[in-house]
Amino acid sequence: STAREDSEARKEREKRERQEASIRKREKEVKEALSNTMMERDKERESHLRSDAESTYHSLLVDLIKDDSLSWKEGKKILRKDNRWESVGEILPRSEREKLFLAHIDNLVKKTKDILYKFFNDCESVTFSSKWKEVKRKLQEDSRLEKLLSNERKCENEFNCWADEMESKAKDNFMDLLKEKSFLLQKAKRQSSQEDTFLDDVLNTLKEDKRYSALDSIHPQRLLLLEEYLDRLSD
Structure with a gap:
């Protein structure tokens, strides 16, 4: 009788331990899922912020930088006068802003060349x-x-x-x-x-x-x- 009670108690304890282990496992899975969701949301938010900053900076370059002979140093002096410079600076590092500035200058150079070549050809x-x-x-x-x-x-x-x-x-x-x-x-x-x-x-x-x-x-x-x-x- 006592042995049977001990056996039942052991089975009950093992059952409870399995249930607790299952609950802990489920809690861990939920936490990981929530963490992954938060990370994905953070990535999406960061991506949106970066995309918006790049768009704003592109508009800034188009509005203010029209001379394709400007250097990065000269361009910064012009860009700093606009408050959009500070807002994009919080998202885009300086190296990235310089890279985009130089790409804009290259585009201006190509545009000028295309216009002139068309004139010469026509x-x-x-x-x-x-x-x-x-x-x-x-x-x-x-x-x-x-x-x-x-x-x-x-x-x-x-x-x-x-x-x-x-x-x-x-x-x-x-x-x-x-x-x-x-x-x-x-x-x-x-x-x-x-x-x-x-x-x-x-x-x-x-x-x-x-x-x-x-x-x-x-x-x-x-x-x-x-x-x-x-x-x-x-x-």
Whole structure:
């Protein structure tokens, strides 16, 4: 009887211990779930704050930084005058603000370049052999573009880069023309007995093509390219 009572008491105790262990396990799971939920909420809140700060800072840059020649040091002096600078500073570290500032400057540089290149490409009177003074005058005639000349050296540098690209492209196109006409050139080379008449024959086969006339402004270089190509042709 006593042994049976002890056995039942033991079973009851073990049952109670299992229940208590189950409760403790469940409490632990609930705490972990709550902790994870809080962490997720904190992450979401932090993400929203950061996103809002980046958006505010972007607006600040667009509103105040319009000169793509500004350094970070110069830009900070301008940005600090706006109270948005302090508010974003609580969320975005200085290194991040500098990174976004430089990205904004790069975007301004690209935008200016795209505008100028479009103008150079669209204006028929502007070619790679144009003088900067002529191009500048054309820019001044367009009220939408005149403000870009506040940094004239930059505009001139962009024109020089564009002109170099266009000249290189025109020369490549001319070489393509020579390759296309290689059969006629070889024939003219074989049939010509004198150098002068030979060149005349060759030029007559090329002059009607725009890829030839595109190099009119640098005809000595065009002639040199032609002579070098002819020298390489097999008899």
